[in-house]
Amino acid sequence: MYPLRPRSRSPFHLALPLATAVTAAAVFLSPGEAAAYDVLAEPCADEPLTCKTGRLHFEKINALPIEFNFDTGWVPQGSPLQVHLWAAVYANTAVSLRGALDTAWPEVFHLTAPGTRAGSAFSYHYGLDVGAQGAINISVLGQTFTWVGNLPYVPQIDFAVQADTTFDGWGWDPGVGLSSTTNPVRLAKVSIGSIVGGSIPGIDGGFELDVAMEVASRYQTHSIVVAEADGPTVAGGELTYDGDATSTTYPGGPAIELDVHPEGTVKYDGTLHLIPAFYVELLGQTWSIPIVDIPIGFPITEDDWIFDTKRVRVPLPDLVLSETEINFGNVEVGQKNLEPFPLYNAGEALVAATVVTDDPTNFEVFDPTVQIEPGITVDSAVRFVPKKNGEFVAKVLVGSNDPDAPLQIVTVRGVGYGGPEDEVVGGVDVPAIAEDAGCDCRTAGGGSEGRREGGLAAVAGLALLAARRRRVR
Secondary structure, eight states: OOOOEEEEESSSSSOOGGGGGHHHHHSSSOOHHHHSSSEEEEEOSSSSSSSEEEEEEEEESSSOOOOEEEEEEEEEEEEEEEEEEEEEEEEEEEEEEEEEEEEEEEEEEEOOOOOOOTTTEEEEEEEEEEEEEEEEEEEETTTEEEEEEEEOSSSOOOOOEEEEEEEEOOOOTTTTEEEEEOOOOOEEEEEHHOOOOOOOOTTEEEEEEEEEEEEEEEEEEEEEEEEEETTTTTOOOBOOOOTTTEEOOOOSSSEEEEEEEEEEEEEEEEEEEEEEEEEEEEETTTEEOOHHHHHHHHOOOEEEEEEEEEEEEEEEEEESSOOEEEEEHHHEOOEEEEEEEEHHHHHHSSSEEEESSTTTTTTEEEEEEEEEETEEEEEEEEEOOSSSSSSEEEEEEEESSSSSSEEEEEEEEEESSSSSEEEEEETTTEOOOOOOOOOOOSSSSHHHHHHHHHHHHHHHHHHHHHHOOOOOO
């Protein structure tokens, strides 16, 4: 048996274990080059030889998705008791998206972006700052009493309304929504007498302020943009719905790099409820603002969100055959001549190749299935074993998972001589049968028919590999 011999074409011989073949790009890249991408794709679980998956995680936090300030002025106008209320809403919203970019071949690069189940998250946290003033302008028995001042309470209070959820995939239409409402909260309860008693003798009363807030928010991804590295969007366009697919061309080389980012929107809607109560007692008379809900609706707001781009490097197999023709010359019938030919993997991913011949009777191949690690050259071989006199020409078919050249051909030729001549019986040539030179190679089947059937089966396997194409949009 003729063994396959791995060898390196560069002066630095690297014998990489099979388990690390998919990360060979890191071996050949300098530290600066390794930092040029964010994600190194790995073999897909279902089709590891013709598909790579790059795991993606996008995260965006918007500290001020909306700006909202509210000021009532003095209300009610013309009333002996008035209040002045103001409020400012602040917030942060966070979206975390997890999924992958799958790149498949052989015919074209078929691109999909499956989302991670329960891997994405959406949350918000809103707060509220509130201020209040009071004014008194009342007349009793011909005497006027006035006062204007702050109605104190704990300032800069973080009145929180928050919600969070996880969801599947990217958040395609209709997106993912959140809604939450707080119970009314007593922000202030102040005795008016303790504030203005020195200015207006005999006065009593109080101020109370309750606040509640309800918020609804929705995030939706509208597209996932896949672009050539520092270039335009790929030929197949953007991905716009769950299960959508796109495609890109193959520029050649040991790998491709693609820039990926999602684009979506966050919508907000909500209501702020200010619930004041204010009363004053003076000389047996009472003035009051009854408890009332002052709802302040948020304007419906929609923010466009564009996530930062992640660069995915997709290692690829790249099978190079430096020899496309082998001439065995003259070989005596019954003898055998073996010639090696190199298979070089110039890519960054494992090459899986199948080698067969269309004339297994006279040309025999060794190791019909070969795996070649990145940067490694393996010597395959074919043997010429002529069974009779004459010139023979055949093709050695080398099929592989190389996306650029899934089927390559090496032409083999040789001349058999020295065998018995064909006999003529009744005007018909009867082929002479030469003694078999024997074979210690690994081929499918026992005799020539078995080898032919094995070769045809291998060719069928190549056809299946080439037919494993994905539908593109």
